[in-house]
Amino acid sequence: MSQPQAKFLKDYQTPSFQISHIDLNFSLAEKQTELIATSKVIRQGEHNQALVLVGDEIELVSVTVAGEAVSYEQRDGELVIETSLDEFELQITTKLDPEANTSLEGLYMSDGAYCTQCEAEGFRRITYFLDRPDVLAIYTVRIEADKQAFPYLLSNGNLVDSGDTDNGLHFAKWHDPFPKPAYLFALVAGDFDLLEDSFTTCSQRNIKLQVFVDKGNLNKAHHAMASLKKSMKWDESRFNLEYDLDIYMIVAVDFFNMGAMENKGLNVFNTKFVLADKDSATDDDYHGIESVVGHEYFHNWTGNRVTCRDWFQLSLKEGLTVFRDQEFSSDLGSRAVNRIHAIKVIKNQQFAEDSGPMAHPIRPESVIEMNNFYTVTVYNKGAEVIRMMHTLLGEIGFQKGMALYFERHDGQAVTCDDFVAAMQDASGVDLSQFKRWYSQAGTPQVNVKEEFDEENQRYTLTLEQSTPATPDGSAKLPLHIPFDIELLDVAGSQLINKVLDFTEAKQEFTFEGLLQKPVPSLLQNFSAPVKLDFDYSVEQLVHIMRFATSEVAKWEASVALFSQSVWQNVARLQTPQAMFIDPRIVDAFKGVILAQDLDKALMAEILTLASAGSLIEQKACVDLDCLALAREFVVLEIAANCEDELLVKVREQANIDDASARALKNVCLSLLLKVDSNYAALAKQQFESAENMTDSLGALSALNGEPSTVRDQLMTEFEQKWLTTPLVMDKWFGLHATLNSDNCIDKLTSLFEHQAFSFNNPNRVRSLIGIFAAANTFEFHRIDGLGYQFLTDAIIKLNTLNPQVAARIITPLIQFKKFDKVRQQLMANELNRILAVDNLSKDLYEKVTKALV
Ligand code: B3K
Numbered sequence: 001m002s003q004p005q006a007k008f009l010k011d012y013q014t015p016s017f018q019i020s021h022i023d024l025n026f027s028l029a030e031k032q033t034e035l036i037a038t039s040k041v042i043r044q045g046e047h048n049q050a051l052v053l054v055g056d057e058i059e060l061v062s063v064t065v066a067g068e069a070v071s072y073e074q075r076d077g078e079l080v081i082e083t084s085l086d087e088f089e090l091q092i093t094t095k096l097d098p099e100a101n102t103s104l105e106g107l108y109m110s111d112g113a114y115c116t117q118c119e120a121e122g123f124r125r126i127t128y129f130l131d132r133p134d135v136l137a138i139y140t141v142r143i144e145a146d147k148q149a150f151p152y153l154l155s156n157g158n159l160v161d162s163g164d165t166d167n168g169l170h171f172a173k174w175h176d177p178f179p180k181p182a183y184l185f186a187l188v189a190g191d192f193d194l195l196e197d198s199f200t201t202c203s204q205r206n207i208k209l210q211v212f213v214d215k216g217n218l219n220k221a222h223h224a225m226a227s228l229k230k231s232m233k234w235d236e237s238r239f240n241l242e243y244d245l246d247i248y249m250i251v252a253v254d255f256f257n258m259g260a261m262e263n264k265g266l267n268v269f270n271t272k273f274v275l276a277d278k279d280s281a282t283d284d285d286y287h288g289i290e291s292v293v294g295h296e297y298f299h300n301w302t303g304n305r306v307t308c309r310d311w312f313q314l315s316l317k318e319g320l321t322v323f324r325d326q327e328f329s330s331d332l333g334s335r336a337v338n339r340i341h342a343i344k345v346i347k348n349q350q351f352a353e354d355s356g357p358m359a360h361p362i363r364p365e366s367v368i369e370m371n372n373f374y375t376v377t378v379y380n381k382g383a384e385v386i387r388m389m390h391t392l393l394g395e396i397g398f399q400k401g402m403a404l405y406f407e408r409h410d411g412q413a414v415t416c417d418d419f420v421a422a423m424q425d426a427s428g429v430d431l432s433q434f435k436r437w438y439s440q441a442g443t444p445q446v447n448v449k450e451e452f453d454e455e456n457q458r459y460t461l462t463l464e465q466s467t468p469a470t471p472d473g474s475a476k477l478p479l480h481i482p483f484d485i486e487l488l489d490v491a492g493s494q495l496i497n498k499v500l501d502f503t504e505a506k507q508e509f510t511f512e513g514l515l516q517k518p519v520p521s522l523l524q525n526f527s528a529p530v531k532l533d534f535d536y537s538v539e540q541l542v543h544i545m546r547f548a549t550s551e552v553a554k555w556e557a558s559v560a561l562f563s564q565s566v567w568q569n570v571a572r573l574q575t576p577q578a579m580f581i582d583p584r585i586v587d588a589f590k591g592v593i594l595a596q597d598l599d600k601a602l603m604a605e606i607l608t609l610a611s612a613g614s615l616i617e618q619k620a621c622v623d624l625d626c627l628a629l630a631r632e633f634v635v636l637e638i639a640a641n642c643e644d645e646l647l648v649k650v651r652e653q654a655n656i657d658d659a660s661a662r663a664l665k666n667v668c669l670s671l672l673l674k675v676d677s678n679y680a681a682l683a684k685q686q687f688e689s690a691e692n693m694t695d696s697l698g699a700l701s702a703l704n705g706e707p708s709t710v711r712d713q714l715m716t717e718f719e720q721k722w723l724t725t726p727l728v729m730d731k732w733f734g735l736h737a738t739l740n741s742d743n744c745i746d747k748l749t750s751l752f753e754h755q756a757f758s759f760n761n762p763n764r765v766r767s768l769i770g771i772f773a774a775a776n777t778f779e780f781h782r783i784d785g786l787g788y789q790f791l792t793d794a795i796i797k798l799n800t801l802n803p804q805v806a807a808r809i810i811t812p813l814i815q816f817k818k819f820d821k822v823r824q825q826l827m828a829n830e831l832n833r834i835l836a837v838d839n840l841s842k843d844l845y846e847k848v849t850k851a852l853v
């Protein structure tokens with residue numbers, strides 16, 4: 001079999017044909033769905049090339065051009081049609097088998113409902129087409145199906161006709177007036193409960209809002225609906241963007257490869273990001289729903305009205321839309337806590353990607369399987385790049401840039417360069433050097449040295465930047481880095497707060513008129529996605545924790561303090577010497593618990609001590625066994641020395657009905673359980689009196705630190721209560737997956753047989769297998785290799801069932817270069833086992849071959 005080939009950005013060519021209109025006529029029937037697609041095709045420019053369409057896993061029935069049968073050729077997923085006409089009607093009939101489609105791409109079935117997922121290249125599983133984002137067509141869609149089984153027949157745009165036909169069938173016809181690329185096409189047919197509402201836009205247009213959920217879940221759709229209305233309002237007030245169609249629909253389905261999909265006027269969502277009520281969803285779930293509903297809604301302008309020219313430009317819509325959803329959450333909730341969550345994604349996951357085999361710039365230059373590039377780099381680092389532009393331009397300049405971008409490109413398929421040009425032209429800020437962020441992979445390292453000249457009252461910061469080489473070989477030139485700093489005096493007052501324009505490989509910044517040496521709080525608010533290397537003393541970090549103006553800086557300092565102590569103890573263990581914690585560190589954390597003026601949610605963030613996974617990301621090579629011991633030691637020292645204060649907090653916050661109070665209480669409870677297993681009684685009490693999922697799960701998570709009979713008993717109670725609620729069972733699977741116990745893998749293997757588990761459902765797979773590999777660091781990296789084997793067996797099984805999911809959960813296995821030789825070898829062995837599989841998907845092939853280089 002031939003090896004999958006990469007495509008390159010540099011090879012981009014404009015399409016030789018455009019399709020301006022397409023009529024899709026679906027007859028949905030078991031095993032035999034028929035589709036007649038009628039397109040208006042227009043040759044672009046003077047040439048006599050054939051029309052080449054792509055198709056995948058579909059049965060071709062017939063092809064006509066201008067009403068006549070034509071000769072055509074089928075080769076390697078392509079349909080080649082020779083014609084001399086410049087403008088013609090093309091009709092293609094295909095047959096599909098949605099029931100057999102377990103990849104959840106194209107047209108498939110989710111729990112008895114038909115639905116589609118076309119981004120990135122799923123439309124070619126529906127019909128032969130110019131399946132590329134720079135071909136924008138007007139869609140008219142007719143769907144016919146059994147009326148009783150599929151009372152709702154939905155597609156993009158506006159409903160223009162509907163009615164009954166013969167034999168218990170009915171039909172609906174939809175028309176979307178906005179030209180769109182095929183990846184935004186959607187169809188849904190099924191039986192649902194429907195929540196309806198409406199929204200009046202700033203220009204007084206009335207929009208119908210509909211949320212479709214599985215039968216019996218109507219009472220869980222209200223938060224999603226409220227989030228949608230908030231999103232619509234926010235986009236008008238902050239970005240001056242109004243919704244364009246007369247109807248906006250969201251359908252929640254249980255089988256979905258990712259979070260949600262922004263199809264024009266008809267979003268399809270994973271139930272995880274729609275369904276919520278107090279009993280079954282945590283505060284984090286509520287927050288996640290709000291942000292994903294917002295994200296998909298915001299795509300209507302950043303993604304749909306202005307779309308991507310080609311898939312290499314994915315960050316054009318994704319980085320920008322993540323930035324917009326982050327701003328939405330920050331305007332509605334705590335800016336600091338939202339920022340902390342975003343920073344954690346970059347430091348824990350994106351930095352790992354940047355230093356691993358799949359490193360790529362936010363605008364990749366070569367791709368084998370596009371689905372592999374829906375990454376934390378494209379999305380989250382992409383959002384950081386937009387955020388830096390926002391920092392450089394300011395809100396007013398940035399909004400001017402957005403306005404110009406829409407003025408120039410509404411209705412077009414464009415590039416990241418077009419976006420930057422609009423930002424630059426509207427603001428007058430030179431972004432030529434800044435653009436390197438789009439083409440350079442890897443995490444820049446910024447080394448900072450300080451010097452204080454007492455005599456001249458001058459303080460100097462010397463900044464040096466460099467980016468380590470990455471496997472893609474992209475150049476590493478100095479970047480334009482907005483470097484936000486605050487200087488504090490000895491009493492804790494702010495002396496200076498500014499954003500340094502750091503553009504050279506090495507640059508000095510001097511500050512005059514300082515009487516004493518200040519304490520610098522560097523890279524405040526994580527103003528650029530870089531690794532900071534500055535030798536902070538314990539004293540300086542404690543000072544920042546107490547006095548920094550920025551709450552994010554306080555949190556960053558607490559992470560640095562905790563991490564420093566863990567690494568020092570790793571070094572002691574290696575020498576070997578006895579472990580030790582500086583009492584000033586314990587005091588700093590105690591000070592946080594006792595602080596009167598600290599926001600509770602921030603306090604909870606600070607007390608959520610850095611995970612093993614995030615510590616690993618701080619170093620190039622890690623001694624895992626020493627890390628496990630050292631982290632455990634430092635956590636225990638902090639917790640044990642703050643036991644009384646933690647207990648007070650748990651009691652004080654116990655009955656407060658507020659998400660921050662619950663977050664604080666639950667993190668304190670977890671720390672108490674580290675100190676003494678007798679606190680299990682407290683967790684049990686919380687579990688039994690819990691009136692919401694956050695508290696039930698908080699108790700179980702606290703007990704999940706180590707095996708115990710109380711834990712087992714409560715886990716069984718929980719299981720029985722929620723056996724038929726899949727999203728809650730995901731939490732239960734996730735708890736099993738993160739238990740730090742020798743038996744963890746046996747237990748997980750036995751859970752494959754659990755009535756609530758299925759390899760066909762991505763949410764279940766992620767909860768049981770994905771969470772294990774990504775979050776149960778020490779069990780996954782067991783020195784006997786059983787963790788790697790467990791993951792590999794699952795991946796091999798998923799290779800045929802659902803390649804996208806398989807390629808997602810493999811991530812921890814390909815990032816192996818940090819570990820000791822024994823583990824590296826064990827991981828490489830498993831990767832070789834995957835490579836030897838027959839019919840290996842492109843998705844896995846790309847990741848495994850890159851990892852094994
Ligand atoms: N655009 C989709 C993601 C599609 C992923 C395809 N493998 C969801 C989003 O980012 O909003």
Ligand code: ZN
Nearest residue numbers: 295299318321
């Ligand atoms: Zn998106």
